[in-house]
Amino acid sequence: MLLGIDVGGTFTDAVVVGEDGILAQAKVPTTHGNLLAGILAVMDEALAGLEPGALRRVALSTTIVTNTVVEGKTDPVALFLLPGPGLDLAGLIPGAPQRLTGYIDHRGRETAAPLEEEVREACRSSGLELCAVAGKFAVRNPKHELAVAGWLRKYASPEHITLGSAVSGGLNFWRRVNSAYYNAAVWRTFGRFAAAAEDAVRRRGIVAPLYILKADGGTIPLPAARELPLEAVFTGPAASVLGVMALAAPAGEAVSLDIGGTTTDIALWRDGAPLFAERGAKVSGYPTAVRSFWLHSVGVGGDSHVRREAGEIAVGPERRGPAMAAGGPEPTVADAMIVAGLADFGDAGKAAAAMGRLAAPGQESRAVAGEVLAAAAEKICQAIAAMIEERAAEPVYRVEDILHGVRPQPKAVIGVGGAAAGLAPIVARKLGLDSIIPEGATVANAIGAALARPTLEITLRADTEQGYYTVAELGLHGRLPERRLSLADAERIAARHLADRAAKAGIPVTDLETVAAEEFNVVRGFSTTGKIITCRLQIKPGVTAAGREGGDW
Amino acid sequence: MKAKPFGLVFFPAFDWAISPSHPEREERLLYTRDQIVEEGLLDLPGIREYKPRLAEIRDAERVHIGVPDIASLITDAHLVSAGGAITAAEAVMKGEVERAFALVRPPGHHAMQVVHGTRGFCTVNIEAIMVEYLRRHYGIGRVAIVDTDVHHGDGTQDIFYHDPDTLFISFHQDGRTLYPGTGFPNEAGSPRAYGTTLNLPLPPGTTDEGLHYVLDEFILPVLEDFQPDLVINSAGQDNHYSDPLAGMAITAQGYARLADKLKADIAVLEGGYSIEAALPYVNTGIILAMAGLDYSRVIEPDRAGRKESMSGQAMAYVKALTQEQRSLWRDRERLGREAAARAGDFWQRRRGIYYDDSGISEEREEIVRLCPNCLGYRTIATSSEGYGTGYKTAFAAVLPRRACPACRAAAQDAVRAEKQRGNHRHYFIQDWDNDLLERI
Numbered sequence: 001m002l003l004g005i006d007v008g009g010t011f012t013d014a015v016v017v018g019e020d021g022i023l024a025q026a027k028v029p030t031t032h033g034n035l036l037a038g039i040l041a042v043m044d045e046a047l048a049g050l051e052p053g054a055l056r057r058v059a060l061s062t063t064i065v066t067n068t069v070v071e072g073k074t075d076p077v078a079l080f081l082l083p084g085p086g087l088d089l090a091g092l093i094p095g096a097p098q099r100l101t102g103y104i105d106h107r108g109r110e111t112a113a114p115l116e117e118e119v120r121e122a123c124r125s126s127g128l129e130l131c132a133v134a135g136k137f138a139v140r141n142p143k144h145e146l147a148v149a150g151w152l153r154k155y156a157s158p159e160h161i162t163l164g165s166a167v168s169g170g171l172n173f174w175r176r177v178n179s180a181y182y183n184a185a186v187w188r189t190f191g192r193f194a195a196a197a198e199d200a201v202r203r204r205g206i207v208a209p210l211y212i213l214k215a216d217g218g219t220i221p222l223p224a225a226r227e228l229p230l231e232a233v234f235t236g237p238a239a240s241v242l243g244v245m246a247l248a249a250p251a252g253e254a255v256s257l258d259i260g261g262t263t264t265d266i267a268l269w270r271d272g273a274p275l276f277a278e279r280g281a282k283v284s285g286y287p288t289a290v291r292s293f294w295l296h297s298v299g300v301g302g303d304s305h306v307r308r309e310a311g312e313i314a315v316g317p318e319r320r321g322p323a324m325a326a327g328g329p330e331p332t333v334a335d336a337m338i339v340a341g342l343a344d345f346g347d348a349g350k351a352a353a354a355m356g357r358l359a360a361p362g363q364e365s366r367a368v369a370g371e372v373l374a375a376a377a378e379k380i381c382q383a384i385a386a387m388i389e390e391r392a393a394e395p396v397y398r399v400e401d402i403l404h405g406v407r408p409q410p411k412a413v414i415g416v417g418g419a420a421a422g423l424a425p426i427v428a429r430k431l432g433l434d435s436i437i438p439e440g441a442t443v444a445n446a447i448g449a450a451l452a453r454p455t456l457e458i459t460l461r462a463d464t465e466q467g468y469y470t471v472a473e474l475g476l477h478g479r480l481p482e483r484r485l486s487l488a489d490a491e492r493i494a495a496r497h498l499a500d501r502a503a504k505a506g507i508p509v510t511d512l513e514t515v516a517a518e519e520f521n522v523v524r525g526f527s528t529t530g531k532i533i534t535c536r537l538q539i540k541p542g543v544t545a546a547g548r549e550g551g552d553w
Numbered sequence: 554m555k556a557k558p559f560g561l562v563f564f565p566a567f568d569w570a571i572s573p574s575h576p577e578r579e580e581r582l583l584y585t586r587d588q589i590v591e592e593g594l595l596d597l598p599g600i601r602e603y604k605p606r607l608a609e610i611r612d613a614e615r616v617h618i619g620v621p622d623i624a625s626l627i628t629d630a631h632l633v634s635a636g637g638a639i640t641a642a643e644a645v646m647k648g649e650v651e652r653a654f655a656l657v658r659p660p661g662h663h664a665m666q667v668v669h670g671t672r673g674f675c676t677v678n679i680e681a682i683m684v685e686y687l688r689r690h691y692g693i694g695r696v697a698i699v700d701t702d703v704h705h706g707d708g709t710q711d712i713f714y715h716d717p718d719t720l721f722i723s724f725h726q727d728g729r730t731l732y733p734g735t736g737f738p739n740e741a742g743s744p745r746a747y748g749t750t751l752n753l754p755l756p757p758g759t760t761d762e763g764l765h766y767v768l769d770e771f772i773l774p775v776l777e778d779f780q781p782d783l784v785i786n787s788a789g790q791d792n793h794y795s796d797p798l799a800g801m802a803i804t805a806q807g808y809a810r811l812a813d814k815l816k817a818d819i820a821v822l823e824g825g826y827s828i829e830a831a832l833p834y835v836n837t838g839i840i841l842a843m844a845g846l847d848y849s850r851v852i853e854p855d856r857a858g859r860k861e862s863m864s865g866q867a868m869a870y871v872k873a874l875t876q877e878q879r880s881l882w883r884d885r886e887r888l889g890r891e892a893a894a895r896a897g898d899f900w901q902r903r904r905g906i907y908y909d910d911s912g913i914s915e916e917r918e919e920i921v922r923l924c925p926n927c928l929g930y931r932t933i934a935t936s937s938e939g940y941g942t943g944y945k946t947a948f949a950a951v952l953p954r955r956a957c958p959a960c961r962a963a964a965q966d967a968v969r970a971e972k973q974r975g976n977h978r979h980y981f982i983q984d985w986d987n988d989l990l991e992r993i
Contacts, residue, residue, distance in 0.1 A: 085852045086837055087592045103854055106587040106833055111854035137591055174593025279596060287596050395604040397586070398568040399630045402607060518567070520583050526574045532583070 001054045002544070003046065003208075004450020005039055006061040006239045010261070012038040013446035014046035016055075024050060025443050035064055036193065040200050052205045061213035061239040061449040064193045065186050065232045069284050074185035078128045080152070081177065082114060082135035082144050089174060094181050094286055098122050100148065107463060108140030108470060108477070116151050123155035130187060131156075132180035134164030136173045139472035140461065146475055160187045167228065168280075168289035169459025169472035169536065175280050175289040182283050183230040190229035194222055209506065211454060215281055215292040217242050217274070217541040218455025224505045230290060234281055236445065237265050239452070240416060241274050241293050243444025246451045246543040248414045248436050255384055255410040257427065258444070259419040261303040262319045264380055266296045268387060268408050273542075275408075278394060291457075298383040300376050302334040302343075302419035308358055313375040325351035331358055336372035337422035339365050377426040384410070384431070412436055416444035451543035454507040457515075458537050460494035465522045465530025471497050483530070487519045490533045498537050511540040558601045559844035560644040560653030562637040563589070569630040569659070571910060576798065576826040577659055577674045585656070588833030589840065599844050603644055605637030605657060608682060612639070614990040615689065616681045616712060618981050619668045620935065620947045623677065626668055631677050634659050638683035638821045645783075645818050646691045652843050654788070654820040655679075656836060662700060662787050662823045663733060665711035669937040669945060670911025673704060673733055673824075680787055680821050681712045684719065687783070688954075689988055694718060697781035699772060699815060700725070701808075702789020702823040703799040705736025709787065710750055715921055715928065715953065717746040720779045722772055724753040724764070726792070726799050731757075732909070738877055741885075743900050743921050744893035745928055748885025751775065751878060756867045757800040761807030763863050763871045764792070768814060771875045775882055786817035790825030790835040794859065798826050804856060805831070809838030809848040817843070830855060893923050913939030927957040930964040934977070948972075949981035956986060968993050 001023065005014045007030055016024040026045035031038035039060070068074055079095045084103030100122075102114030131152055138145045142165040149161045162184040164176035198210055211219035214231040217238045225232055240258040244267070250256070254269040267274045277294040280287060299317020306315050307330070321328035323335045325346030331354035337343035338351035355365035358372065392407040413435045415424025421437050428435030440447060462469035464485050470477045474497060495512055502509045517535040521528045565582035572578075589595065595602050612635060613623045634657040641653035661680060663673030670676070680698060687693040698713070700706035700723035713719035728734045742750040753767055776784060790796075792803040812820065820843060825832050834853045841848035863871070881888065893900070901920040907913065915937040922929035930953070936946040948971045950964035964982060972980045972993055980993035 083850075085834065085850055085854060086588070087594065087597075087841060088847050088850050092593075092597075105854055106584045106591065107829065137587075171587060171590040172593050172596070173591050174596060287593070393604050395563060395602050397563070397565050399566055399628075399633055400568050402564075402605065402633050403629055520567075520580050521573065521578075523574045523578060523580060528574065 001050070001056060002450045003043065003055050003058045004446045004448070005042060005059070006236065006445040006449045007035055007039065007063045008236055008445065009063070012042045013443050014042040015443055015446040015450050016046050016050060017447065017450045022440060022447070025446065035062060035067075036196055036200065039197065043204070053207060055206050055208040057208050057211060058201060058206060059211040059213060059219050059449045059452055060197065061235040061445070062232065063236065065190055065229055066234055068186045068189045069182065069233065073189065074182065075130050075188050076127055077181050077184040078131045079177070079181055080119070080122070080131065080133045080148055082138070082148070083173070084112070084136045086136065089177065092174065093177050094284065102135065102144045104135060104137040104141045104144055106137055106140065107466065108137060108468070109466070110141070110143070114144045114147055119148055119151040120155050123152065128152070128156040129159045130184045131158045131161045132164070132184040133161060134173065134177045134180045138163070138165040139169050139171060139459065140470055141477050142470070142472060142475045143477060160184060162187070163475070165472040165475065167230065169457070170289060172289060175287050178283065178286040179230055179280070179288040179290060182286070182288065183228060186229050190232065191226050194226050198222060213239055213449050213452055214455070215290050216276070216455065217293055217452060218539070219452045220454060220456070221506050230283070230288070233283060233290060234292060237295050238293055239445040239448040240265065241267050241295070242448030242452045242543055244414055244416055244448070245274070246447050247416065247438035247440055247444055250412060250414055253408060253410050254412045254414055256414040256416070257380065257420060257424050259415060259417040259423050260301050261418065262299065262301040262316070263297045264300050266298065266380070266383055266387060267293055268391065268410065270408070275391070296383055296387050298379055300333070300379045302332065302337070302422070304333045304376065306331045306333060306336065306358060306372050311360075313358065313371050315372065315376045315379055323351065324354040331355065333372060333376050333423070334419065336369040337419070339369035340373060340422070342422035373423065373426050377423055377430055380423070380427050381430050414438070416441040418442055448543070453510070453542050453544055455539045455541045456498060456502050456505065456507055458494055458498040458501065459534070460490055460497065460537070461532070461534045462490050463530065463532050469493065474501060485531065485533065487517055487533055487535065491517070491535050491537065494535055494537045498539070502539060507539065509539060511542065512537055513540050556599070556845070557648070557651040558599050559840075560601050560603055560641055560650035561595070561840060562603045562605050562641045562653065562655045562657060564605045564633055564637045564657040566630050566633065566658050569628065571671065571674060581658060581826070581828050582656070582832065584829050585832045585836045588837055592837055594837065594840055597844070597846070599846065600840070601650060603640050605633050605640045608632045608635035608639055612682050612686055613677050615685045615988060617664070617666060617668050617677055618933070618947070618949050618983055618990065620937070620945050621979055623668065626670060627676050630659055633657070634661070635677055635679040635682045638679045638819075639686050641821070642683050642687055642819050646687065652816070652818050654840060654843055656822050658822065660789070660823045662702060662706040662709050662789070663704070664708040665906065666951070667917060667933055667935050667947070667949070669915050669935070670908040670913045670939065670942060672906070672908040672910060674910060675708060678708045678712055680785055681709055683819070683821065684785065693782050695779065695781045696720070696783050696785060697722070697776055697779055698785045698787060699817065700787035700789070700823070701792070701811060702787055703791040703796065703801055704732055704789065704824060705752065706787055706823070707733050707735045710736070710740065714750055715743045715746050715931065717749050720749045720751070720775070720781060722751045722753070722775065724755055724767055724772075726757055726801055727754040731799055738874070738881065741881060741888070744889050744896060744923060747889030747892055748882055751882065753874060753878060755801070756870055758802050758863070758867060759792070759871065760802040760861055760863050761804055761810070762861065763868060764803055764807055765810065766868070766871055767875055768811060771878055773814060778882070783819065784815065784817045786812070786815055786820040787823045788820040788839060789823030790832060791827070793825065793827050793831035793835055795827040795830035796825065805834035805838040805851050805853055808835045809842040809851060812839045812842040813848070896923060898923060908939065911939055911942065913937050913942055922960060922963065924957060924960050927955055927960055928953040930956060930960040932964070932967050946977040947979040947981065948977040949983060952982065952984045952986065954985045
């Protein structure tokens with residue numbers, strides 16, 4: 001038995017999933033200002049009559065981090081940078097950084113040492129409770145970041161230090177700086193929330209481990225999340241994408257639509273998995289290294305305001321209230337769905353009146369409804385087409401990929417969310433595709449949270465010419481056992497470290513996959529002197545198959 | 554009004570090499586990629602990255618005459634790098650970006666009009682293909698190309714040697730000390746385009762001081778005079794002090810300040826083989842400078858303690874050279890008339906050209922008609938011999954833009970007469986007005 005809770009902007013949903021499917025579900029209004037109250041209320045409602053001790057896992061998708069950032073309630077962070085030569089980040093990052101001496105170059109070599117005296121001097125000032133330390137190319141050699149963190153502990157004893165190399169093993173100093181900063185800035189708030197949540201859950205007799213959903217659709221155990229709380233930002237859309245995975249499991253290429261009240265979130269799928277964003281998410285306008293699914297949001301939903309503009313039906317992005325059928329002031333997409341027989345709620349007479357307001361001279365209300373739904377679907381289709389174009393225009397760095405780059409060609413449309421049944425089939429028809437509206441589509445988000453599997457990622461870079469390898473996420477910079485190393489060898493070493501890291505975090509190792517790999521010969525003086533191999537491995541995000549006999553039930 | 558972004562076409566061709574240990578190998582832009590990704594440059598709101606398009610064979614044949622044909626001499630990578638230059642240029646022409654940099658490989662500036670193989674790592678001339686694409690599709694007139702590679706841009710010079718609408722300025726390490734051994738002040742264009750080819754062979758060891766003297770005192774004023782519609786920078790980076798194939802002493806700051814002053818509309822990467830010590834920093838500097846961002850912190854980690862000034866003797870040489878070229882530029886019309894008068898009805902030259910990468914040597918004779926009514930057609934008789942390529946010969950006539958009817962007829966006659974004689978294996982007419990490369 002698994003419990004999934006998704007805190008949304010309007011509602012907090014919970015589902016309890018057993019081996020035979022959904023055992024219970026509940027929905028309460030989100031309690032802004034005290035998220036935990038709503039979480040506990042929905043949990044109690046969903047678990048009424050069930051045995052809490054039988055739960056094997058509790059997963060929570062929460063807006064605590066997003067809200068902290070959006071509402072500007074982050075804590076001040078002392079930011080220490082080892083930027084070396086290059087772009088001046090002043091003005092491009094939050095906070096006022098302290099610039100330190102010391103540089104690691106692109107091969108991970110130290111070209112200038114950091115100075116303890118500088119850090120000691122900086123520790124004379126106040127406001128060092130929360131620190132972030134980021135060095136350029138620290139993912140190639142975290143030595144300087146670790147040294148600075150050590151000196152900070154020695155001279156200022158901060159409550160928490162986030163290292164840039166710990167938040168992401170990938171290149172992009174700018175993003176790591178922003179990630180490290182915000183990770184430290186939400187650390188305290190998330191920690192308080194996590195402690196309270198854990199306490200409340202335990203008091204209800206639940207012994208199952210608690211997991212937190214991440215933006216990349218994986219979960220992490222609560223203690224691990226407390227070290228990397230920024231990973232829990234923007235998890236709402238990820239929960240819904242996982243819900244699609246659980247409910248419909250698209251096999252090949254597909255497009256999924258989460259059609260809610262005011263927006264439709266669109267994701268593209270390949271080989272049964274949603275595509276990831278090429279770049280990290282933006283937090284407070286700052287690009288970060290937080291990985292997430294690649295989603296586009298378009299302002300069309302059931303409550304979207306509908307009117308005529310210069311004779312043409314116009315839909316959204318504004319919401320003026322609920323459907324007229326439900327007592328709203330203006331015609332909405334949902335009113336059109338009621339008139340078209342695609343939805344059944346509220347006062348059908350008022351929905352017909354809404355269409356009457358929009359009718360062209362002599363036009364019947366069913367025809368108006370058809371026109372409204374076509375216009376709404378057209379906006380979604382345009383957004384899908386734009387996503388496909390954007391993907392096809394994504395730069396690639398190999399001749400082979402230019403010649404044989406494939407543009408996404410979705411074969412099916414999957415609709416979830418409250419307004420999916422009405423709109424997704426029309427979108428599919430326009431695209432000449434089949435549509436799938438899975439059972440349980442209206443609580444897909446909570447189902448996604450319940451079934452989401454734990455994930456973990458690791459980046460290994462081996463430089464055989466210099467004889468070392470690094471795993472940035474682990475702060476590891478070690479000698480290679482031998483100079484001859486193949487990509488397969490590197491992947492084996494990475495897999496071992498990933499398994500160790502997973503075991504420490506209490507995460508089962510299933511479905512390891514290499515998400516990126518490259519291998520270059522290093523040639524000096526016309527002969528090959530080594531290899532540079534980089535590989536990124538992860539425990540694949542996904543869902544626990546409902547009904548499966550699995551160890552994590 | 555919000556400033557337009559800067560366009561970057563980055564294509565490191567991570568799966569392409571001339572040969573595994575050749576300087577033009579997969580690894581060349583690896584460390585540059587690492588640096589620009591690590592800096593976050595591709596995420597800056599003021600920088601827009603573009604995926605290169607594939608150029609077509611006809612885009613290459615607008616400029617080149619391949620023997621036996623271009624398609625059999627190139628790889629797909631060449632069509633991507635030429636396409637990358639076109640992508641950068643189109644982003645500028647469409648007004649999507651203020652200026653753009655095609656940071657692509659393989660390079661092109663040693664590829665001449667006639668191509669028998671690969672020389673100086675180049676097979677097709679990606680700037681020339683881009684320039685003629687713009688003329689064809691965007692009606693561009695006057696173009697200035699400033700070649701800042703350490704090697705003389707002999708291919709680009711060759712292609713535009715007879716074109717008064719294309720100003721080609723190259724500074725480079727003196728050809729007496731470096732491949733390809735050309736690029737002297739007396740190579741100034743054929744009589745009808747005299748002075749639109751300008752060469753500044755700089756002494757080995759030239760530093761930022763010497764380079765910026767030439768830039769400030771000669772290149773920038775000449776560009777001001779010429780009033781081009783577009784300024785193109787053949788942005789080779791091998792003048793860097795750490796380059797293993799040359800002996801100059803320019804820094805990343807020197808290159809970045811050059812890009813800042815030149816304000817090229819489009820830059821295209823050429824050479825540069827100090828792949829670890831120079832390229833990551835030089836490219837970061839150029840990108841920041843072209844994007845209008847602060848580049849003052851782009852300083853190589855190993856630069857401290859390097860000598861920045863030039864010897865008095867070397868500086869005196871640079872100043873004298875600048876003075877000499879200033880007079881040539883000032884007197885170009887008179888000098889062109891004099892050269893035409895000396896040549897009579899036809900101007901001609903004969904050259905030996907070698908293709909170091911393909912192991913080919915070529916003999917080429919070029920004859921230009923000094924027509925009173927147009928730029929005059931020209932004929933090229935070429936033969937080559939090389940390892941594995943055997944003996945290849947071709948005869949071609951080139952009709953320049955706005956060729957007069959008499960020259961059109963004469964060019965046709967010349968090729969047909971030559972074919973009758975049967976001294977060559979392949980016969981071509983390249984017609985720039987009609988955008989045709991015709992096999993006769």
